[in-house]
Amino acid sequence: MRILVLGAGAIGGYYGLHLAEAGAELGFLVRERRAAQLRQDGLVVASRGEERRRSVPTLLAGGIDRPFDLILLTCKAYDLDAAIEAVAPAVGPETAVLPLLNGIAHLDRLDARFGADRVLGGAAYIATTLGADGIVRHASPGDLMLFGRRDGEAPWQVEALAGLFARTPVTARASGTILQDMWEKWCMLAAGAALTCLLRGTVGEIMATEAGRSIAEAMIAECRAIAAAHGHAPRPEAAAQAQRMLTDPASRWAASMARDLEAGAPRLESEAILGDLIRRGAAAGIAAPLLAAAHSQLQVHGARPAAA
Known part of the structure; x- marks a missing residue:
């Protein structure tokens, strides 16, 4: 081939x-x-x-x-x-x-x-x-x-x-079931990117804060609700894996977009990962205020002259 x-x-x-x-x-x-x-x-x-x-x-x-x-x-x-x-x-x-x-x-x-x-x-x-x-x-x-x-x-x-x-x-x-697979990855990645970009830390660092776990769980829930509204609710195994990955107190993981943000990268994938998901949620009547907060922060970053 x-x-x-x-x-x-x-x-x-x-x-x-x-x-x-x-x-x-x-x-x-x-x-x-x-x-x-x-x-x-x-x-x-x-x-x-x-x-x-x-x-x-x-x-x-x-x-x-x-x-x-x-x-x-x-x-x-x-x-x-x-x-x-x-x-x-x-x-x-x-x-x-x-x-x-x-x-x-x-x-x-x-x-x-x-x-x-x-x-x-x-x-x-x-x-x-x-x-x-x-x-x-x-x-x-x-x-x-x-x-x-x-x-x-x-x-x-x-x-x-x-x-x-x-x-x-x-x-x-x-x-x-590749479309379902893609939605499941998207949900995990969007929640992880929103979490580590908004709070500027690794999962473990965020879990060590007073409200870190509750914020992570709320972001995961927002992503799941949007996926479910479009007929692609994460299957139990995928949902459990995302929950473990994004609430692990020993984790040193941060989304690649968070690492790019920290490095001052001029372009980020925020529209594909967060913006599109938020808009699909809004079209289905699903609010995602925490995802929107993370996306707004990334839009501010992208609008700065140094990032042009």
């Missing part, structure tokens, strides 16, 4: 390297600076105490001359429009597009451009970063990826991708 990976960054680099090792025919669509880095050093992933290095083929914008079987889309939500234009030449009549973006707003935009029948759903539970040295570092204990067609069918690309991942150490599997 021929797979085009958009970028060779934290997510695309991690999963792309493992797919290449499994025998997939890959191309990495990257900018010139990253292409030069990959030509010199190869694609390097540090994970679970070991470093994997592999020479990989790269493509630059305008260099795609034929369709791919699958496109792995791993950009940030705010870069989606540019990503769509970049990968469009690789989309043929039989191409499937697998986005690993947060939230679900990207589905409408991809459907409008490429057609809903070829846009898969995907969710990745993983913490990775791309260092200035070009190394992708895997920081979380897990690397779960779920993917599938939203109508529950299993096109050949989904089966082939599952087969490739089965030959790797990655925990990845096809799902017949």
Whole structure:
């Protein structure tokens, strides 16, 4: 199977390297600076105490001359429009597009451009970063990826991708309920991002405060209520996992958006993760005042001249 990976960054680099090792025919669509880095050093992933290095083929914008079987889309939500234009030449009549973006707003935009029948759903539970040295570092204990067609069918690309991942150490599997999976991840991530961005701390630090647990539980409840109003209430296992993760007094976890906020990053995914969820809640008559407070804080950050 021929797979085009958009970028060779934290997510695309991690999963792309493992797919290449499994025998997939890959191309990495990257900018010139990253292409030069990959030509010199190869694609390097540090994970679970070991470093994997592999020479990989790269493509630059305008260099795609034929369709791919699958496109792995791993950009940030705010870069989606540019990503769509970049990968469009690789989309043929039989191409499937697998986005690993947060939230679900990207589905409408991809459907409008490429057609809903070829846009898969995907969710990745993983913490990775791309260092200035070009190394992708895997920081979380897990690397779960779920993917599938939203109508529950299993096109050949989904089966082939599952087969490739089965030959790797990655925990990845096809799902017949991918939209539900995506909502469950969204609920967990939105509550966690709202909590750690608004209160500017890790989960453990927040749990040590007088009202930390009650605030976390209220944010989780707001997310669940919105999901339920749209027919996607988190299933018991997912709800329990989110509760444990976001109320663990020993946890050093903070959402990547909170880390970006602390670092003064000029752009954040607040609209895709919080703004869209809040608006969907409002449309269903569900108020989410704590999520709205966190979102407003992030809007203030984004409006400051230094963040422009």
